[in-house]
Amino acid sequence: MAKVVSPFNPANAVTASRFLTLPPFVWAVDHGYHQWATLFILICGLLDKVDGFVAKIFDCRSAFGEVFDAITDGLCYGFALSVVAAYGWAPVAPVVLIILMGLANAWMRLVYGRRAGRTVNYKSYAMERIVAYTGYLVGFATAGYEVAFYYWAFVPLQGVIMLHDAKRMLLDAVPARGEAAR
Amino acid sequence: MNIISDAALHWFVTTLTAGLAGTWVVYDTFNLYRTRNADRSDPIVRDKHFGYVMGIIIGVVGILGCLRAHGVM
Incomplete structure (x- = not known):
């Protein structure tokens, strides 16, 4: 019988704590404190790595945790990208394209979950x-580091990956439970 | 209100980016080599290969950006 894991576990608490970095991030951007903004987004990224370790240590990995982690990634990074674009720290056009592709990806994940008939990442x-x-x-x-180059290089890469994943999520057969985790 | 000097931040970002991007290029090249004889009719194997190739490209982009930031390119 599969182990039942409560959604209120240490790993998900670490994942949820990433949202706490967003208010100070906005404060730093609003005051023009580039280095502080970099520090807060760095902490947000590091916590993304820590939650995986915590899940292993406390043996509390779950399908919900994986989906929650993916949603948190999308919300935190999507929000932070919107903030830096709004304050003119990043070019608006690639940020809009990146967020639109992210939303399309979230929708496809939803469709994939419905096709699978269970909570699945x-x-x-x-x-x-x-x-x-x-x-x-x-x-x-936030660091003002080759901003235009990295943002415009990102867009075609994300586009190619989206096309590849769209076929798998919307058209290909959904793998049986446990098969996709290989 | 700075934590460190601007030059230190510049080098910090360079180290973090080039370090991760370089490691990623090597890691995914090794992964691609290790799974070169895997059954490509398996969709998961195909997904892994695609992911490794994209990882290598992303790593190269990361390194190119660092070179640009230091006026090498």
Whole structure:
């Protein structure tokens, strides 16, 4: 019988704590404190790594936790990107494209979950890598580090990954329970 | 209100970016090599290969950005 894991566990608490970095991030951007903004988004990114370790240590991994982690990634990075674009620290056009593709990805994940008929996180090796890049994008903007280059290089990469994942999520057969975790 | 000097931040971001991007290029190249004979009719194997290739490209983009930031390119 599969182990039942409460959604109120240490790993999800660490994931949820990432939202606490957003108010001080906005405060730093609003006051023009580039280094503080970089520090807060760095903490947000580090907590994303810590929750995985905590889940292993406390043996509280769950499908809900994986989906919650993915949603938190999208909300934190999407919000932070919107803030840096609104304050003119990042170019608006690529940020709009990135957020639109992120929303399309969230919708496809929802469709994939419905097709699977259970709470399931769509696992994509390419998407894992581009999400790490997304975290960096905010840091590049706050640090004023080759901002235009990194933002415009990101858009086609995310586009290619979206097309690849769209086929898998919307058209290909959904793997049986446990198969996708290989 | 700075925590460190602007030059230190510049080098900190360079170290973090180039370090991770370089590691990623090596790691995903190794992963791609390790799974080169895996059954490509398996969709998960195909997804892994695609992910490794994208990881290598993202790593190269990261390194190119660092070179640009230091006026090498």
